[in-house]
Structure formats: structure tokens, C-alpha cells
Amino acid sequence: MKELSKTYNPKEVEDRWYAEWESKKLFHARINDKKTPYTIVIPPPNITGILTMGHVLNNTLQDVFIRWKRMQGYEACWIPGTDHAGIGTQNVVERALAKEGTDRHKIGRERFVERVWQWKELYGGTIITQLRKLGVSCDWDRERFTMDEGLSNAVKEVFVRLFDKGLIYRGKYIVNWCPFHRTAISDDEVEHAEVNGKLWHIRYQIDGTKDFAVVATTRPETMLGDTAIAVHPHDDRYKKFIGRFAVLPIVGRRIPIIADDFVDSAFGTGMVKVTPAHDPNDYLMGQRHNLEQKNIMDETGRLNESVPKQYEGMDRFEARKKIVKDLEEQGFLVKTEEHVHNVGRCYRCNTIIEPYLSDQWFVKMKPLGKPALKVVREGKIRFHPDRWTKVYDHWMTNIRDWCISRQLWWGHRIPVYYAPDGTYTAARDEKEAKAKLGVSDSTPLRQDDDVLDTWFSSWLWPFSTLGWPKDTSDLRYFNPTDTLVTAPDIIFFWVARMIMANMEFMKGMPGRDGKPRQKDEDLVPFRDVYFTSIVRDSQGRKMSKSLGNSPDPLDVISEYGADALRFTVGYLAPLGQDVLFSSEKCELGRNFANKIWNAGRFLFLNKNEICGSDPLDLSSLPDDHLDLADRWILSRLNNSIRNVQASLDDFQVNDASRHLYDFIWHDFCDWYVELVKTRFYGDESAAVKRTVIRRALWVFDHALRLLHPIMPFVSEELWQHLTERNEESIVRSEFPKADARRIDAETERSMAFVQNVINAIRNIRGENNIPPSRDIVVDVVAAHKEQKEILQSYDAYIHKLCKVTSVNQISKSQKPKLASSAVVDGIELFVPLEGLIDLDVERKRLEKEIQRLEQMLEGIGKKLGNPQFTDRAPKEVVEKEREKKEAFEANLDKLKDNLLHLQDVR
RNA sequence: GGGCUCUUAGCUCAGUUGGCUAGAGCGCUACCUUGACAUGGUAGAGGUCAUAGGUUCGAGUCCUAUAGGGCCCACCA
Numbered sequence: 001m002k003e004l005s006k007t008y009n010p011k012e013v014e015d016r017w018y019a020e021w022e023s024k025k026l027f028h029a030r031i032n033d034k035k036t037p038y039t040i041v042i043p044p045p046n047i048t049g050i051l052t053m054g055h056v057l058n059n060t061l062q063d064v065f066i067r068w069k070r071m072q073g074y075e076a077c078w079i080p081g082t083d084h085a086g087i088g089t090q091n092v093v094e095r096a097l098a099k100e101g102t103d104r105h106k107i108g109r110e111r112f113v114e115r116v117w118q119w120k121e122l123y124g125g126t127i128i129t130q131l132r133k134l135g136v137s138c139d140w141d142r143e144r145f146t147m148d149e150g151l152s153n154a155v156k157e158v159f160v161r162l163f164d165k166g167l168i169y170r171g172k173y174i175v176n177w178c179p180f181h182r183t184a185i186s187d188d189e190v191e192h193a194e195v196n197g198k199l200w201h202i203r204y205q206i207d208g209t210k211d212f213a214v215v216a217t218t219r220p221e222t223m224l225g226d227t228a229i230a231v232h233p234h235d236d237r238y239k240k241f242i243g244r245f246a247v248l249p250i251v252g253r254r255i256p257i258i259a260d261d262f263v264d265s266a267f268g269t270g271m272v273k274v275t276p277a278h279d280p281n282d283y284l285m286g287q288r289h290n291l292e293q294k295n296i297m298d299e300t301g302r303l304n305e306s307v308p309k310q311y312e313g314m315d316r317f318e319a320r321k322k323i324v325k326d327l328e329e330q331g332f333l334v335k336t337e338e339h340v341h342n343v344g345r346c347y348r349c350n351t352i353i354e355p356y357l358s359d360q361w362f363v364k365m366k367p368l369g370k371p372a373l374k375v376v377r378e379g380k381i382r383f384h385p386d387r388w389t390k391v392y393d394h395w396m397t398n399i400r401d402w403c404i405s406r407q408l409w410w411g412h413r414i415p416v417y418y419a420p421d422g423t424y425t426a427a428r429d430e431k432e433a434k435a436k437l438g439v440s441d442s443t444p445l446r447q448d449d450d451v452l453d454t455w456f457s458s459w460l461w462p463f464s465t466l467g468w469p470k471d472t473s474d475l476r477y478f479n480p481t482d483t484l485v486t487a488p489d490i491i492f493f494w495v496a497r498m499i500m501a502n503m504e505f506m507k508g509m510p511g512r513d514g515k516p517r518q519k520d521e522d523l524v525p526f527r528d529v530y531f532t533s534i535v536r537d538s539q540g541r542k543m544s545k546s547l548g549n550s551p552d553p554l555d556v557i558s559e560y561g562a563d564a565l566r567f568t569v570g571y572l573a574p575l576g577q578d579v580l581f582s583s584e585k586c587e588l589g590r591n592f593a594n595k596i597w598n599a600g601r602f603l604f605l606n607k608n609e610i611c612g613s614d615p616l617d618l619s620s621l622p623d624d625h626l627d628l629a630d631r632w633i634l635s636r637l638n639n640s641i642r643n644v645q646a647s648l649d650d651f652q653v654n655d656a657s658r659h660l661y662d663f664i665w666h667d668f669c670d671w672y673v674e675l676v677k678t679r680f681y682g683d684e685s686a687a688v689k690r691t692v693i694r695r696a697l698w699v700f701d702h703a704l705r706l707l708h709p710i711m712p713f714v715s716e717e718l719w720q721h722l723t724e725r726n727e728e729s730i731v732r733s734e735f736p737k738a739d740a741r742r743i744d745a746e747t748e749r750s751m752a753f754v755q756n757v758i759n760a761i762r763n764i765r766g767e768n769n770i771p772p773s774r775d776i777v778v779d780v781v782a783a784h785k786e787q788k789e790i791l792q793s794y795d796a797y798i799h800k801l802c803k804v805t806s807v808n809q810i811s812k813s814q815k816p817k818l819a820s821s822a823v824v825d826g827i828e829l830f831v832p833l834e835g836l837i838d839l840d841v842e843r844k845r846l847e848k849e850i851q852r853l854e855q856m857l858e859g860i861g862k863k864l865g866n867p868q869f870t871d872r873a874p875k876e877v878v879e880k881e882r883e884k885k886e887a888f889e890a891n892l893d894k895l896k897d898n899l900l901h902l903q904d905v906r
Numbered sequence: 907g908g909g910c911u912c913u914u915a916g917c918u919c920a921g922u923u924g925g926c927u928a929g930a931g932c933g934c935u936a937c938c939u940u941g942a943c944a945u946g947g948u949a950g951a952g953g954u955c956a957u958a959g960g961u962u963c964g965a966g967u968c969c970u971a972u973a974g975g976g977c978c979c980a981c982c983a
Contacts, residue, residue, distance in 0.1 A: 859927090
């Protein structure tokens with residue numbers, strides 16, 4: 001039999017068990033009609049990604065849920081996979097090309113896409129390997145990628161169906177344009193932040209008069225594209241200008257002055273320059289007034305050939321500077337104000353977004369949003385914490401169309417085909433397109449150049465990963481999935497859209513019963529959504545690469561162990577609150593793992609001592625020779641099982657962790673293990689010792705299984721050592737069920753009494769600085785018979801836990817003279833300390849306790865003296881106060897008595 | 907501008923439907939290498955629960971306002 005090391009060494013354990021679990025396919029889910037499925041789909045990490053603390057939190061939580069449900073007998077299926085991350089991945093490969101001195105335009109689309117695939121094969125799996133280090137129990141046989149064949153088919157299918165339904169349209173609109181990526185991005189991909197900018201006031205001469213119009217703008221360079229000036233129709237100051245023309249400074253172009261309700265007379269000068277091609281509001285105004293849309297930029301954000309020569313080719317911000325300078329020199333700049341305003345940036349590269357007029361594809365969201373809003377409002381999908389439903393509701397009710405086209409090469413190419421005459425349609429392939437367009441087989445078609453937004457494949461994830469559009473048995477069985485665990489920042493990008501997609505595309509697909517799905521509860525993609533905390537650093541800053549404040553989880557695992565990291569993160573992450581993390585905090589988890597390890601080691605050593613290496617039967621609870629400690633730990637165990645279960649049912653992983661910690665450390669290790677020693681090292685018979693160790697192991701076995709979802713490695717390792725079940729794994733063992741009959745308040749009260757006595761004696765030792773090497777005796781004046789009996793039966797506990805040589809029950813008249821004393825639950829304890837006692841210290845101890853009790857009694861007295869309280873408060877509460885009063889008074893009298901007694905001595 | 911959220915020991919946080927003698931971990935002080943563990947044990951110090959009102963017999967817990975953090979949404983040039 002192998003020796004167990006003195007401290008837990010995760011490195012010796014983790015990789016070994018993970019390989020074992022994986023090779024035995026313990027995480028693989030199979031359709032099983034006798035079992036209820038429990039399914040989670042992973043939020044697919046980007047293939048460019050590396051493991052972050054956010055992933056750690058997210059995946060730990062998912063693993064806790066899936067392991068817990070698996071142990072509860074569900075067919076637990078966790079579908080892993082990765083996301084192709086259009087912009088991100090294209091960037092990475094473009095950077096690699098740049099190093100080689102080439103770029104994507106030189107090598108061409110086909111070769112570029114090939115390169116990205118090569119890159120993906122080489123590096124794309126990093127995060128998946130890293131996740132395994134965390135111990136996650138994904139069903140790796142089901143791993144998917146958003147661009148693999150099945151999922152690409154699903155994307156095409158969805159596009160064509162939406163197109164045919166009229167829910168996808170193409171048009172020239174102002175979109176958010178990222179000049180760095182040279183693509184449109186969706187509204188949700190723009191991040192707004194306040195910046196200290198300037199507000200430039202520019203004057204435009206009114207044509208044919210000496211009057212001036214003064215407009216205020218934060219983006220003076222766009223004036224080159226102005227095609228009007230607008231005022232509010234009821235603004236008396238400017239009514240006279242409506243219908244006239246202004247002359248654009250520098251350019252000299254004439255533009256009309258129009259009236260529009262949009263203009264806020266109170267802002268700036270009350271006159272607005274209108275640039276329909278470069279501002280969303282101006283665009284709408286332009287539509288209303290039939291204004292020219294004058295595009296002054298190219299796709300990189302440089303001014304194009306439509307502007308005066310001196311600005312052509314300049315970057316937009318360079319141009320801004322020059323224009324301001326020129327305006328100033330030519331006397332057109334009236335004033336410059338400091339101005340705080342919002343600027344939108346690309347969420348991937350932080351480049352300032354340019355509103356840009358271009359041809360894009362959109363999805364009409366209103367019809368899809370309606371049923372998706374309904375199921376959340378009706379509670380068919382529950383959000384945890386619940387407050388996110390409000391956020392969701394608000395976004396859903398104000399939902400805007402989704403710009404899905406991206407001017408990239410890496411991604412799902414838009415399945416739209418154009419005939420030579422310009423007509424177009426969406427189709428699954430070219431052949432279908434020709435049929436739909438009604439052209440001959442030989443007619444050459446051109447496929448749209450753009451690709452789809454990455455989220456256009458992610459929103460299909462809960463069903464595309466299970467084989468949709470095919471009617472597969474997996475799809476019937478595992479969809480709807482159960483719990484989605486995700487960060488709240490993608491509630492709109494992903495969560496909301498998955499709900500829409502599942503509702504739309506699963507309609508009519510056969511369900512578990514083989515019948516077409518119609519009911520909302522069968523059409524939802526999942527039933528519960530757990531929104532995780534955001535992981536921040538110890539100063540509360542969001543973890544980010546640029547700040548360098550994000551510890552590498554692999555380093556943390558290497559230093560503290562995966563279980564330690566998992567436990568710490570689970571313990572620190574309350575549902576819906578941010579979590580401040582730093583790697584030192586993992587000491588909490590590491591120390592806990594070590595504590596468990598050593599508790600196991602203790603049991604292991606004693607088991608070998610008592611019964612050799614023979615296997616012990618732990619299939620049932622050894623129910624004989626139960627003493628108080630046994631009954632107590634069984635009560636505590638079942639209480640803990642109940643609490644852990646309830647916490648997990650409620651998605652409160654931090655509470656579950658706390659219950660485990662308290663039970664294992666404080667109840668089991670601090671008390672039970674110590675109490676059990678009195679029997680292991682006492683003069684019990686071999687048979688009794690055997691029973692006692694079996695029972696201790698039985699309890700520990702339950703604790704390990706309770707712990708397994710959050711700390712899979714250490715629980716498995718110990719479970720294997722202690723339970724001699726080498727053929728099985730804790731992964732598929734049964735999650736403990738609480739046995740209510742073992743929860744016993746009476747036992748817990750008795751034990752609390754013993755604990756109070758022990759604590760009081762320890763306190764005497766501590767306060768009087770009596771070293772453990774010094775033997776003491778305790779004289780007890782017990783208040784009633786029951787207490788006497790408990791003290792008699794369990795005085796071995798007191799001997800062991802306070803290093804007391806004898807506990808003597810005495811009568812009141814036999815109180816020792818020079819003794820330190822305490823009063824606990826009405827009994828008096830005396831520790832004779834002739835020669836050791838410092839009377840001042842002792843007096844202060846007693847006085848402090850007397851004072852404390854007197855304060856309590858004052859409060860209670862006030863309460864009980866108030867007829868409002870005794871009349872109105874519930875009977876139990878009043879009764880409880882009375883009992884407290886009596887107990888405090890009894891203790892107080894004795895304390896005062898003992899204090900006097902002490903003073904007599906001198 | 908609208909919405910959400912937080913403020914409890916030096917630090918990080920628990921505190922369930924109002925009944926509390928306000929807890930834990932870290933840190934701190936003292937003692938202890940006692941036959942699982944110093945990644946440990948025992949004892950101790952440390953809090954007018956952000957502030958001001960209100961509801962109530964009773965408020966850390968509910969309501970209102972204020973202050974200060976954080977987040978999200980929104981087209982004010």
C-alpha cells in the first residue's frame with residue numbers, strides 16, 4: 001500500500017486522472033431513454049483565444065453543474081467547441097503575413113482562407129487543451145467548430161430560409177465602419193466611451209447676404225461632405241434663413257438651409273451641419289429632405305477624391321487638424337469649446353468607428369424577437385440573477401435590425417448569388433440559385449463577396465451542434481438544453497439571438513416524443529441562464545491583456561493546483577456580483593485541498609492500523625456503537641448535504657462551496673476527527689474500533705462525493721485510496737442524498753453543550769497562558785442531571801481536547817479556592833490554578849463576561865418590559881427572549897458569585 | 907438622459923422570507939512542532955453594518971432621499 005505524502009501534491013494527481021477519465025469516456029453522453037438528459041453547450045471560445053480567468057470561472061461553474069447532475073443520475077452532456085472568430089482570426093493571420101512581407105490581397109482570397117485553416121489546425125486547439133487542465137468534463141467526442149461542415153450547412157440553411165421569408169434584406173445604409181478592419185460591424189460591437197473633445201463653431205456665409213450661419217460640430221472634417229444646414233422649424237432666430245443657401249467655407253459649395261424637428265434649438269447655436277453620408281442622424285434627415293449623400297472617405301478612413309486637393313488622401317484625424325487650422329486662418333472659426341462627448345470604438349481593435357454609407361445585409365429582428373421576448377417574460381427561460389430579464393426585455397422591445405455582412409474573407413461566405421443582370425437570390429448552392437433565378441445551367445453566377453458576422457453561426461449553437469437541419473436522434477434528445485452559463489456582456493450578441501434562433505428553427509422539428517415541436521417550452525434553447533460574475537483584479541479593474549493584470553490560469557494551476565483554483569473561484573463568485581481575483585487568493589483553495597488530503601491521510605493511516613489493508617465495506621452505514629460524536633457528525637453531514645443540494649439547485653455555487661468548507665474543515669476535521677481519536681487511541685475493543693473507522697470512512701466518502709463537482713481531482717484520488725473501488729470512478733458515483741432521519745436537533749444541542757464546555761476550558765488555558773504541557777484538572781458544578789450524564793459519558797472528549805487529566809463533578813460547597821472559573825449553559829467550571837493564576841487577569845476575565853451579560857440583559861429587559869413587544873411579536877420570539885433572559889441571569893449570578901469568591905481569597 | 911448594482915472588522919467577502927448575542931478567510935497578537943495537516947492547532951484583539959429620515963413591538967435585512975464606487979442602454983451635433 002502506497003504511502004500518502006504529507007502535503008497534497010496536485011501535479012502527481014491531475015494529469016493522471018484526467019487522462020484516465022478521458023480514456024474511459026466517462027464524460028461521454030449517450031441517448032438513454034431511461035434517463036433524463038441534462039445538457040449544457042459551452043460558450044465556444046475563440047480559436048485565437050488562450051485561457052483567461054473569465055474562462056476559468058465560466059467553465060468551472062459549468063463543470064460543477066454537469067458533474068453534479070451526472071452524479072445525480074442524469075444523462076449529462078456538455079458539448080464543447082470553438083468559434084471561428086471572423087475578425088480576430090483574420091487579424092492574427094494577416095499579422096503573420098505581414099511578417100512574411102506579403103498581405104492577403106497579394107496572395108488572394110482562396111490562398112488566404114487556406115492559410116487561416118492551416119493556422120487553425122496548428123494553433124486553434126490551444127484553449128481546448130488548456131481547458132482540460134482545469135478538469136472540465138466535456139464530452140470531447142462531440143466537439144464542434146463553427147465552420148465545420150455540419151455547422152456551415154446550418155448557417156446556409158438559416159440564411160436561405162430567412163431570405164425566402166423576407167427577413168434578410170440588402171441595402172445601402174449608414175453602418176459602423178471600422179477603418180482598421182475595413183469592415184462594417186454591428187451596433188453591438190461598438191463600445192462607447194466619454195472623451196474630452198472639442199466643439200468647434202464654424203460660420204457659413206448665407207449666400208447673397210452678409211449674414212452668417214454658425215454651426216457647432218465635434219467633427220469639422222465632415223463639413224467637406226455637408227449637403228445642408230438644418231434649423232428647428234419654430235426657431236424664430238433662424239426662420240428667415242430657411243429656404244436660403246449657405247456657402248461651405250473652403251470648398252465654396254452652396255448648400256440649402258432646411259427646417260427639421262430633429263434639431264435641438266438649445267444645443268450649440270441651434271444650427272446643425274448636415275452630412276448624410278457620415279452621420280446616422282444626418283442620413284435620416286437627408287432621406288427626409290432628399291439631400292445628396294456625399295461620401296468623402298474611403299474604406300480606410302482617408303479622404304477621397306471628392307474633397308479639395310489639399311485634403312485628398314489624408315487620414316480623417318489629420319484632415320481634422322488641417323481643416324481647423326485652415327478655417328481659423330480664413331476667419332471661419334468663431335470659437336472652440338471644450339466638450340465631453342461619446343465616441344464609439346471597435347470592440348476588437350479600439351479604432352474609432354466611422355459612420356459610413358455602404359451596401360450591407362441585414363436581418364429583420366422584430367418578427368424574431370417577439371416569441372423570444374415572450375418565453376422570457378413567461379418564465380419559460382429563467383435568468384439568474386433575475387435582474388437580467390429586465391435588461392433583456394428592454395433590448396428586445398427596442399430591437400434594431402442586425403447588420404450581418406462583414407467585408408472579410410474568413411467566415412461563412414454569404415450564400416447569395418447574382419445573375420449577370422443583377423438579380424440575386426439566396427441558395428444552398430449554385431445549382432439551386434440558378435433554379436431560383438430561372439437562368440440556364442451555363443449562366444455564370446457571382447457569389448456575394450462578403451462573409452457573415454461570426455455571431456451568425458454562434459446563434460445556432462444549441463441546435464447546430466446536435467445535427468440540425470437534419471432530424472437527428474441527438475437533436476431530439478438533447479435539445480432543449482438545460483443550463484447556459486455565460487458572461488453577461490454577451491447577453492445581446494449571443495443569448496438573445498440563440499433564443500430567437502431556437503424558437504424559429506426548431507419549430508416543427510420532432511421532439512423527445514417524436515412529435516413536431518409546437519409548445520414554447522420545447523422550442524427554447526435552454527431553461528436557465530446563469531450570468532457569471534466579471535473577474536476583476538484586486539483593485540477592481542477589469543482583467544485585460546494591455547494592463548497585464550490577468551494572471552495566466554495555467555501558472556496558477558501549476559502553483560496551486562486545479563482544484564484549488566476551481567474551489568477559490570467558486571467560493572469567491574457570488575451569483576451576479578463581480579469577483580476580485582488575485583492568484584494569492586488560491587491559498588484558500590490550496591489549504592482546503594491540503595486539509596482534506598490530510599483528513600484522508602489520517603483515516604487511511606488509522607484504517608491500516610486497525611484493520612490492515614483489507615478492503616472495508618462502505619456500502620452501508622455501520623449503525624452500531626454510536627456515540628454522541630457519531631450521531632452529531634451524521635446530523636451535520638446530512639444537514640450539509642441538504643444545504644449543498646439546495647444551494648446548487650439555486651445556482652449558488654459560492655454557498656455550496658461555503659457549506660462544504662465549513663462542514664469538512666470545522667465539523668469533520670476540527671471536531672469529529674479529534675473526537676474519534678479518543679476511541680482509536682483508547683481502550684475500545686478491536687471490533688468497536690473497526691466499526692468506528694468504517695463509519696468515519698463512510699462519512700468521509702460522502703463528503704468526497706459531495707465535494708467532487710467542485711474539486712474533482714483530490715476527491716477522486718482520495719476516494720480511490722480510501723474506498724478500494726479501483727474499477728470505478730467517483731465521476732460516475734452517486735451524489736449523496738440527505739437522510740432527514742439523521743438530522744437531530746437534540747443531538748446537536750448536546751454536542752454544542754460539550755463544545756461549549758471544551759471551549760470554556762480552552763479559554764481558561766489560553767487567557768492564563770497555561771501551556772499544553774501543564775496538566776490541569778477541572779471541577780464541575782453541574783446544574784442538572786442531563787448535563788451530569790453527558791459530562792460523565794463523554795469526559796474522554798474533554799480529556800483529549802483540553803488536555804485535562806480529570807473532570808470531577810463537585811457540589812457547590814466544594815468550590816476550589818484559587819481557581820479560574822467559567823459559567824457555561826448554567827454549569828460552573830473551575831480549574832484550580834494554585835501558583836499559576838494571576839488574580840488580576842482572572843478578575844478582568846470575569847468582569848468582562850459579567851459586563852457583556854449585563855448589557856445583553858439590559859437589552860432583553862427593555863424588550864420584555866415593552867408590552868408592545870410581548871403583545872405583538874410572535875409567541876416563539878417572546879418565549880425565546882424569556883429563555884435567554886433566564887439563562888443569562890443564571891450565568892450572571894454564578895459569575896458574580898465566583899468573582900466575590902475570588903476576592904475573598906486575598 | 908434612462909436603467910441596474912454595490913457600500914458590513916485593516917483587506918476580501920457571507921449574512922436566506924425583518925427576531926442578531928453580526929460571521930468567515932486573510933492579516934494582526936499570544937501560546938503550541940500534541941501520534942492527519944505549520945498549506946497546521948488553540949486562544950485573543952478588532953465592527954455606532956456609507957449617511958439622514960421613515961415603516962415596525964423590532965431594521966445589517968423593507969421604503970425614501972443623499973454621498974461615493976461600478977456596469978449597461980440612449981442619435982443630442
